[in-house]
Amino acid sequence: MNPLLSAAPAIVAAGVEVFSAAVRAQGASVTDVDWRPPGFGAAADLAQLALDRRRAAANRTAVERLLAAGSHLVDVRPAREVLDLGDRMLLHSGPPLTWETASGPMRGALIGACLFEGWASSVEDAERVLAAGEITLDSCHHHRAVGPMAGVTSPSMWMWCLTDPVHGGQAFCNLNEGLGKVLRMGAFNDEVLTRLAWMRDVLGPLLQQAVRSRPEPLDVKAVLAQMLQMGDEGHNRNRAGSLMTLRELSPAIVAVDAPSADIAAALAFIGGNEHFFLNLGMPSAKLALDAARDVPGSTMVTVMSRNGTEFGIQTAGTGDRWFTGPANTPVGLFLGDYGPDDANPDIGDSAIMETYGIGGFAMAAAPAIVRFVGGTVPDALATTERMYQLTLAENPAMQIPILGFRGSPTGIDVLQVARTGWLPQINTGMAGRVAGTGQVGAGLVQPPQQCFEQALTALAEESRAAG
Template structure:
C-alpha cells in the first residue's frame, strides 16, 4: 500500500480523461500522463445499455464468441467458378454490403453491375445493360455476406467469375472471394471499359484454371499463417498486402511450375500476381469472414460479426442477432487522391473489405504498418494511437496477429456493440475510394468510420432480446 511519503517522494503519474488540454499542459511540463479515452455513452442509449449489460448470458456468450474467433483456421482449398461454388445462374449477381436495389445503387455499384452484364454476355452495350438492370426482369441481387462470402469494393460476383475457396477446418465452414483484378480501372471500382472486360476474360481463361491446378496439386495453403507473418512484416491486410502477396506467390510457385501449364501461361500468372500488391487482399477477406462467422449466432453475444458497405449504406451484423442487418448512411472517406481527383469525385464508402477490421487487422493494425499512412493519409503517431484506441472497443486480443511495435501485443479482436456505444469510439477503417460516377474507377484511398446508428440500432435489437431482470 502506498504511503504519504511514497506520494511526495516519487515522480507523479497522472491519469487524464476528457478534453486534451489538461493532458497537453502536463506533457509540456514533462509530467508523465496516462490518457484515458473516455466519453459519456451515446445519447438515448442508457436504457438499452442497462438491459443488454444486465443480460446474464452476455459474459459467457461473448467469451465463447471470442474463443471461437481465435480458434478459427483459414486454408485455401480450391479455385473454382462462382457457378460451381455457389450455383449462381445467369442474371444472378452478388454484391458487397447490406441488401440493395438498382435504384438505390451508387455510381460504382451501377458501373460494376453494367460491367458484369457485359462480361456475362447478357447485354451488348452499357446502355443495353443499364436498361435491363433497371427493368429487373431476370435479375436478382443479393449480398455476398448472405451467401457466406465477401467481395471487395462493389463486390460484384457473376456466374463466370473465378473464386478462391477457403475452409475453416476447426469449425467446418467455408468462405469465398473473387480473384483480385489489380488497381485503377477495374470492375470492383465500377469501371466497365473494354480493357476491364478483357482482363476479366483473361482471368477466367488463364488465371483461374492455372491457379486451380496448382492449388489442387498442393492440397491446401495456410492463409492464416501467411496473414500472421505479413502483419509482422509491415502489412495491415486491408490497403497494404505487399508482403502477403509475395509470400503467397513463394508458397505457390513450385506448384505453378509443376502444373503442366505452358511456361508462357505460368509466367503470365506469376507476373500478374507479383505485380499486383493487392492480390492477397482477396485471400485475407474470406479468412476474416471465416473468423467472424465462427462467432455468429450465439444468443446474448454483443460481438460484431460483419461490417460491410455497398456505396449507399453501411451495415453491421451482431452475433446475438444472427444475419439481421443494422444500417446507416455510408460516410465518405477522407484521404489522399490519385492524379487530379479530389473530394468531390469520391463515392461514399463501399465494399466488404471492412471484414479486415472486423477480424482485428486493417485500420486496427496501422501501428504495425506505419508505411500505410503514405497511402491513406495521417501520420505515424496517428497510426499508433489508432491501434491502441481500438483495444477500448474490443473484447479480446488475437496472438496470431501480433504487433511488434506494441511489444507483440495481439490484434484487438471482437468489436463489442456495448463498448462502442458506451465510449462513443467508432471502429477505424482504412480503405480505397471509388469514383462516384459509374465507370470512373479508383480515385484515392483514405480513412473512414461507420455511422453511429448501426451500433445504436443493433443495441436496441439486443435489448429487445435480453430477458427482463428477475
C-alpha cells in the same frame, strides 16, 4: 475531523478539465480520472446489456470461436459451381440493395458484369435489363462470400475456396484484378472486360490446377500472421502477403501443364499486383467471424460491410439481421487530379478485415500505410491503441511488433462502442462516384453511428425477451 481539516486536500476530478485547472491554479494537487458519460444509446438499453447475465459468457464463446478458427485454401472454382446463384444473379458487397439505390461505382460494376457474362450487348442494354429487374441482385454475405469494393461476383468468375479446419465452415472470394480501372472500382471499359476474360480463361484454370496439386493446403491464417510482422496491416497494404502467396504457389503454377506464355503471364500478373492477397485474407476473416455467429447474448460484431450507399453491421447475438445507415465518404489521398468531389461514399466487404481486428485496427503494424491513406505514424499507433478500448480480446495469432508483439484488438463490442462513443477505424480504397471511373484514391473512414445505435437497441430488446 481535525486531521482531515488540517491536512492538504486530496482532490479527485472527473469530467471537464476546467474544474481541475481552476483548483490547480489555487495551488492544490488534483488527480484526474479519465471518465466520460456514455457516448450514445438509451440509458435503459445500456443498463439492460450491462446487467445481462448471459453477456460475459456469450462474448467469451464468440471470441473463443473467432480465435480458434483456421483458414485453408483448398480449391479455386467458378462461382456457378460453389455459390448458390440463381439464374442471372449477381452478388454485390454490403447489405442488400436495388438498381435504383446503387451508387455510381456499384452500377458500373453491375453493368460490366452483365457485359462480361453476355447478358447485355451494350452499356445501354445492360442498364435496361438491370433497371427492369431481369438480373437478381443479392449480398455476397448471404452466400458465404465476400468481395472488395463493389464486390460484384458473376457466375463465370473464379473463386478462392477456403475452409475452416476447426469449425468446418466455408468462405469464398473472387480473384483480385489489381488497381486502377477495374470492375470492383466501377470501371467497365474494354481493358476491364479483356482482363476479366483472361482471368476466366487462363488465370483461374491455372490456379485451380496449382492449388489442387499442392501436397497440403495453403494456411492463409499463417500468412496473415506473418504479414503483420512484415509491415502489412492486411487491408490496404498487402505487399508482403502477396509476395508470400506468390512464393507458395509459384512452384505449383510452374509445374502446370500449360503453355509457357500463360504461366509467365500468370506469374507476372500476381507479382505485379500488391493487393493479390486481399482476396484471400477477406474470406479468411469471414471464416473466423462466421464461426462466431448465432451466440445469444453476445454483443460482438460479426460483419461490417458497405455497398456504396449504405453501411451495414451484423452481431453474433442477432444473427443475419442488418443494421444500416448512410455510408460515409472516406478522407485521404487522391490519385492524379482527382479530389474529394470525385470520391464515392464508402464501399466494399473488405471491412471484414477490421471486423476481424486487422486492417485499420492494426495500423500500428504498418506505419508505412499512412503514405497511402493519409495521417501520420503517431496517428497509426494511436488508432490501434484506441481500438483496444472497443474490443473484447487480443488475437494472439495476429501480433503487432511495435507494441511488444501484443495481439491485435479483436472482437468489436457494440456495448463498448456505445459507452466510449468511438467508432471503428477502417482503411479503404476510394472508388470514383461516377460509373466507369475506377479508383480515385485511398483513405480512412468510420461507420455511421446509427448502425451501432440500431444494434444496441436490438440487442437490448433480445435481452429483455430472454428474461
